[in-house]
Amino acid sequence: DAGVTQSPTHLIKTRGQQVTLRCSPKSGHDTVSWYQQALGQGPQFIFQYYEEEERQRGNFPDRFSGHQFPNYSSELNVNALLLGDSALYLCASRPYGGTEAFFGQGTRLTVV
């Protein structure tokens, strides 16, 4: 079992650009959540997907959007990148109704 996999591991983008991050959940997991973790901070919840729909959303602007595919994998899209979007982006998966979430290694996004 590969666990939760995220790609790419590192990314450098210019202010104003758009970025897409990808996540494959752990086998058997159908619920995927995305988090933003700034340096020295705890992860902040962005949104959660289940059955290809956004089910819950944290306090993030509409520049942050996502998608879930029929195979449960997910994408996080961020438009009009700001310097403040530089962070570690974490994906977590769990079975629907399950409590234990498994995190991927994250994508380190740097906006210059």
Add this chain to the structure above:
Amino acid sequence: GQNIDQPTEMTATEGAIVQINCTYQTSGFNGLFWYQQHAGEAPTFLSYNVLDGLEEKGRFSSFLSRSKGYSYLLLKELQMKDSASYLCAVVGGSYIPTFGRGTSLIVHP
């Protein structure tokens, strides 16, 4: 909204016991998680409490008091590899998990 407070940093000696506290204020309560995160790595699940009391799992134990809005993570027989950040996360009435800033634990010989 939710507010979670945990100490920024703690130090302890190898072989000792350390208690990491977490206090929270939340609208509704649907559970409290503890995660361990080594530098540059993903958080890994340690424990989940939804009812009051102590949950023991090997060298790690987690306690919850819902009436006091308080939890602690107890680490026994500390090892050097336990040096990491420990994250407290509360799931409130909206079922959205809110993480604290994390407690950086430094274990020294």
